[in-house]
Amino acid sequence: DAKTTQPPSMDCAEGRAANLPCNHSTISGNEYVYWYRQIHSQGPQYIIHGLKNNETNEMASLIITEDRKSSTLILPHATLRDTAVYYCIVRFPHSGGYQKVTFGTGTKLQVIP
Amino acid sequence: DTEVTQTPKHLVMGMTNKKSLKCEQHMGHRAMYWYKQKAKKPPELMFVYSYEKLSINESVPSRFSPECPNSSLLNLHLHALQPEDSALYLCASSQVGQTQETQYFGPGTRLLVL
Numbered sequence: 001d002a003k004t005t006q007p008p009s010m011d012c013a014e015g016r017a018a019n020l021p022c023n024h025s026t027i028s029g030n031e032y033v034y035w036y037r038q039i040h041s042q043g044p045q046y047i048i049h050g051l052k053n054n055e056t057n058e059m060a061s062l063i064i065t066e067d068r069k070s071s072t073l074i075l076p077h078a079t080l081r082d083t084a085v086y087y088c089i090v091r092f093p094h095s096g097g098y099q100k101v102t103f104g105t106g107t108k109l110q111v112i113p
Numbered sequence: 114d115t116e117v118t119q120t121p122k123h124l125v126m127g128m129t130n131k132k133s134l135k136c137e138q139h140m141g142h143r144a145m146y147w148y149k150q151k152a153k154k155p156p157e158l159m160f161v162y163s164y165e166k167l168s169i170n171e172s173v174p175s176r177f178s179p180e181c182p183n184s185s186l187l188n189l190h191l192h193a194l195q196p197e198d199s200a201l202y203l204c205a206s207s208q209v210g211q212t213q214e215t216q217y218f219g220p221g222t223r224l225l226v227l
Binding site: 034041042043044045046049097105106 | 117144146154155156157158161163168169201203205207208209210214215216217218219220221223
C-alpha cells in the first residue's frame with residue numbers, strides 16, 4: 001500500500017472549516033483513500049473514503065486531486081468534539097476480502113474555542 | 114448494531130500471569146482484527162482472522178495467542194508478557210469480500226504489565 005504524509009498537528013477555530021491535507025504521491029490507480037480519526041482513548045472511527053471523485057457524507061468531505069497524488073479532508077464546521085488524531089490511509093482492495101490497514105502517524109487536530 | 118465491544122476496559126497483570134482479552138461483534142462481519150497501540154503511536158496490526166481462520170500474523174511473539182471460537186467472538190490470550198507489552202489493544206471487524214468495506218473498531222483494552 002502507498003505511503004502517506006500528513007502534517008503532525010493543526011489547529012482550527014471552533015465553527016470554522018478544518019482542512020486536513022494528505023500527500024500520497026505514490027498512489028496506484030486502484031488504491032482507495034480512506035480517512036479515520038481517533039479521539040483520545042477511543043478506537044479509531046471511519047470517516048470517509050474515495051477513489052477518484054470527491055465524496056461527501058454527514059461527517060466530512062473528501063477532495064482528491066485530479067492526479068490523485070494528494071487529498072484533503074474537510075470538516076465543514078469544526079466542533080470541540082472533532083479534536084482527534086486524523087489518519088489518512090491508502091490501500092488496495094484486498095483480494096482475500098479482509099483488509100490490511102497500515103496507519104501512518106496522522107495529524108493531531110486541535111479545535112480551539 | 115454497529116458496535117464492537119471489548120472487555121475488560123483496563124487490565125493490570127504481572128509477568129507470570131495468564132489473562133485473556135475478549136472482543137465481540139454482532140454485525141455479521143467475518144473478518145476480525147487485533148491491533149496494538151503504544152502511547153502517541155498509530156495502531157499496529159497484529160492478527161487478522163477471516164471466516165474464523167487466522168489469515169495474518171504480523172510476526173507477533175508467541176506470548177500473544179489469538180483465538181476465534183465463532184464468527185462473533187475474538188479472544189487474545191496473554192501469557193508471560195513483558196512490561197514493554199503495555200499498550201492499548203484494539204479489536205476491529207469488517208465484512209469480507211467487500212472491496213470498499215471499512216473496519217469498525219472497539220474502544221480497546223488498556224493493558225499494563227508490571
